[in-house]
Amino acid sequence: MKNRYFQKEIETESREKLEENQLKDLQNTIDRALTTGFYRKKLNDAGITSGKDLKKLSDISGVPITQKDELRSLYPEGLKAVAPEEIIRLHTSSGTTGIPTVIYHNRNDIQSWAELMARSMVAAGAGPEDVFQNMTGYGLFTGGLGMHYGAEFLGMTVIPTGSGNSSRQLRLMNDFRTTIVHATPSYLLHLYDQLEESEYELDDLALKKAFLGAEPYSESTRKKLEALWGIDVYNSYGLSEMNGPGVSFECEYKNGMHTWEDAFLLETLDPENHQPVPEGESGELVFTTLKREATPLLRYRTRDISRIIPGVCECGRVHRRIDRISGRTDDMLIINGVNVFPSQIEAVLMKIPEVGTNYQIHLAKDGALDRITVKVEIYSKLFTGDLGQLEEIRSRIRSRLHASIIIHPRVELHEPGSLPVAQGKAVRVVDERGGDS
Amino acid sequence: MKITQISVFLENRKGRLHQVCDLLGKAGINILALTIAETEDFGVLRIIVDKPEEALAVFAAEDLVARQSDVVVVQIEDHPGGLADVLAVLQQSDVNIEYMHAFLGRRSEQAYMVFRFEQPDEAISVLKKAGIRVIENDEVVQL
């Protein structure tokens, strides 16, 4: 396999050189963070008043952890380590009920994100000759614009279709000889079903690769997609607080995702005591931004569980690889690529007076897509005896859930006392989607 | 004049209707009329019973979602177009029917319909003026 690089020097420099730069960038990041009230207090409380207080990389252990809730509490002002006129974009997290997190970008941030993204795609074998169809949502969802900027920067021909509309996706793939797509795994499975029913033939398409992210999927699903479409599938990892995609990406060896350590200081910590786990063992991924200027984040807890794959990859990149995400340290659900907390669903339900206190979230596979069913008990006192009222309640629950969490659940109404009662840890979520994580 | 009907919310669960009827039977309550309106996964059972207060107490004790409402029971003349005549009277007076269902009298050969009106009092006076027989409260158990 011939190895392609986008920024060969950064990608293949020695570990010593990489760590030397990391320390410098970490010190700079601490100094930038110290210009924000939030981090000034946090760092001063930990006895850090300057980036130079960190003498070596392992001194990161003295830097306080940053939790998502802390970022939420700063919304909408967020963290700004640059002058407001320098900021050119913001993204908020998909946590749409409750409070999202906001990340600001200045021009350098957008540029370095595009570089990381381009570097990722080249590692997976993409080049300027490719036609790239971006099938994920644009807008606040970072997967859309993140991939888009990277693909343009790399010089591919980008078709910015956004998500959905399968027949148009297939037509464009066919008409413009698309060679690479970016999608969620479930959407790509779904699209295959649509292909079979369409006027297009797989043999007529030019598709070679797919970049998949935004939701967990198993190695067997990758194999299945590769076999169905006759393509190579590469895993992508990112989160909106670390820009979005372009944090970790698979190279052509498909053996774990290279984490761009010049831009993100990677730690795997025990979620309970925040102590590092031995390399190779599972822990919570914790990242510190090393390059971002507008919104620096220090030791940000991702809640994602993975492990660092020991050893050096055959591709020659020095940046360490992480394994696919094996779970979460919280109860977040990923439903067709959308992040949903049961508490968000609960918050919507509890604002509907005709709904009782018991509910259950049921997840199953419907073909390739996730199907969510929300079961609620109705509240006796507000029952009017009218079937129309029940149907109205049901459609109101559906539309409220869609408006606030962007999910389209089936809603079932149940008699009071018929769902498992909330005692201790109630069975609120029944996930029957199988071991696809 | 206005008759008490009880609406019960039911999940579409096997044997659920039987369970509910059984509850009433064991309490010595007679079901005089019964209809079910349903969708794919839930329904509303509507019943007229001889002892509505007791039936409501039974349902409450079982945590069933039940609601009482007033309906009007009307005698339908036993000839072709009998129901159409009643509906025509109501329509001419702009009385809105929310829903209706048949009432199967046990003792007489007569046909009766159960009507749920938005404004039952107005409907009753319209019906009476047109000479249509509206069943009285104490009559309903005799039908």
Ligand SMILES: [Zn+2]
């Ligand atoms: Zn590699």
